[in-house]
Amino acid sequence: MNICVIGCGYVGLVTGAVFADLGNDVISVDIDKDRVDILNAGGCPIHEPRLPELLERNLREGRLTFTTSIPEAVSESEIIFICVGTPPAEDGGTDLSQVEAAATDIARSVNSYKIIVNKSTVPVGTGDFVREVIEKNGVATTDFDVVCNPEFLREGQAVRDTLHPDRIVIGSSSEKAANIVQFLYQALDAPCIITDTQSAELIKYASNAFLATKISFINAVANLCELTQADIREVAKGVGADSRIGHAFLGAGLGYGGSCFPKDVDALLYASRTIGAEMSILEAVRMENDSRVPRFVQRIIERLGAKDHVPLEGKTIGVLGLSFKPDTDDLREAKSIEICHALREAGSRLRAYDPIATANARRIIGDEGIEYCQSPYEAAKGANGIVIVTEWREFIQLNLNRMKSEMVEPIIFDGRNIYSSDQVKDAGFEYFSIGKTSTKH
Ligand code: NAD
Numbered sequence: 001m002n003i004c005v006i007g008c009g010y011v012g013l014v015t016g017a018v019f020a021d022l023g024n025d026v027i028s029v030d031i032d033k034d035r036v037d038i039l040n041a042g043g044c045p046i047h048e049p050r051l052p053e054l055l056e057r058n059l060r061e062g063r064l065t066f067t068t069s070i071p072e073a074v075s076e077s078e079i080i081f082i083c084v085g086t087p088p089a090e091d092g093g094t095d096l097s098q099v100e101a102a103a104t105d106i107a108r109s110v111n112s113y114k115i116i117v118n119k120s121t122v123p124v125g126t127g128d129f130v131r132e133v134i135e136k137n138g139v140a141t142t143d144f145d146v147v148c149n150p151e152f153l154r155e156g157q158a159v160r161d162t163l164h165p166d167r168i169v170i171g172s173s174s175e176k177a178a179n180i181v182q183f184l185y186q187a188l189d190a191p192c193i194i195t196d197t198q199s200a201e202l203i204k205y206a207s208n209a210f211l212a213t214k215i216s217f218i219n220a221v222a223n224l225c226e227l228t229q230a231d232i233r234e235v236a237k238g239v240g241a242d243s244r245i246g247h248a249f250l251g252a253g254l255g256y257g258g259s260c261f262p263k264d265v266d267a268l269l270y271a272s273r274t275i276g277a278e279m280s281i282l283e284a285v286r287m288e289n290d291s292r293v294p295r296f297v298q299r300i301i302e303r304l305g306a307k308d309h310v311p312l313e314g315k316t317i318g319v320l321g322l323s324f325k326p327d328t329d330d331l332r333e334a335k336s337i338e339i340c341h342a343l344r345e346a347g348s349r350l351r352a353y354d355p356i357a358t359a360n361a362r363r364i365i366g367d368e369g370i371e372y373c374q375s376p377y378e379a380a381k382g383a384n385g386i387v388i389v390t391e392w393r394e395f396i397q398l399n400l401n402r403m404k405s406e407m408v409e410p411i412i413f414d415g416r417n418i419y420s421s422d423q424v425k426d427a428g429f430e431y432f433s434i435g436k437t438s439t440k441h
């Protein structure tokens, strides 16, 4: 099939590359010329495992092309995927200006029947909005259909998730359009849920909000553990063993970050309020998440700080991990931003290390009061404590003796529970983790 994908970000690039790899002809469009130039030169503008190989192969074999020209891409395609950003709007709702711009550009280039598929995460009613924009720009209702096909991939494993989805959701008022989109996915052998547009739109927000709720719930239980000698890892293991609950997303830590959970919880909360069916449960989810970093920093200050208005003055802290999760260089809503800011504000100097996100961190967190290091051991040099912010695999088997020899005080504040208390205690560290009382060596 001939496919156009509008937006070459995390979702658009992976979607285009996977559809091309399944044998379709894909034209991917982005308004960012620099991004399109990188892609046409065989590069990959984001860090996403397996994506560079997929892009390179399909570009070389001619199934995948990149352009800044929507007219060219739309006129040659039967199916057009909208994969642009849907950031928060100032009023707390969702900013649909990128979707509107894409729909307007599509409308101006329609030359035959088109299926316009919204893959961006959008509030209920956006399918109708896209339809109105296209009709307003002079396209006859018989010349197009609108479909909602939300995306559930995770960054860091986006290619895997796209090739092996738990389900594919297709929402449309047109049976014909829904069937054509379903045909596109048939090679993936995943269950397909065909439904109305509004339900498809809400499935996406409800899924993200439910996962965020699981995280905030287990984090609230972790707070209880810290006051009761219980261990959150044991509690989560026991709770997750119930097949009705499951182990996934019961990892207690610094809370959820990233470009989607925070924004999608807020968007659903806003929509529910506006519609008059307020989901106050999400207010609690959000409040718990917002309290994670202040609570963690408070523990650091209580252990290391003086009773002063700049409690960490003269202290050096090593920060391990800056991306919002492992296997990505994405820092959008990363907990590292909040932690670095709070630790600097408390007077400490930071030595930070991330395997791949340092360039983005320099841009977003800045250089003031932070030295970016080449290894975890360099970050530990002269440190009064180490803070684990992102659970990168390479931190799990660090040489703890070597870390200790670099540090002034052997203390680990583990925001992602990557170590066992015995392991760090044996190496001579004092250990603070989430959801467990601290352990001294
Ligand atoms: P992104 O910011 O990485 O990419 C969006 C791209 O769209 C950018 O490259 C931008 O230049 C381009 N763009 C914007 N307006 C355009 C236009 N009019 N024409 C052509 N290109 C345009 O965003 P993303 O992370 O890929 O997310 C896209 C959507 O998918 C969002 O709604 C998001 O909520 C949703 N989503 C994201 C993920 C994820 O893991 N990142 C997962 C599932 C769903």
Ligand code: UGA
Residues within 6 Å of the ligand: 121, 151, 152, 153, 154, 155, 156, 208, 211, 215, 248, 249, 250, 251, 252, 253, 254, 255, 256, 257, 258, 259, 260, 261, 324, 325
């Ligand atoms: C999430 C969803 O998992 C995807 O299904 C969805 O498509 C995507 O959002 C989206 O809509 O953009 P992603 O943000 O890439 O994917 O990453 P996750 O692995 O879900 O992690 C999100 C945040 O939750 C991270 O900050 C992570 O550290 C945190 N998390 C995750 C926990 O704190 N505990 C856990 O047990 C799991």
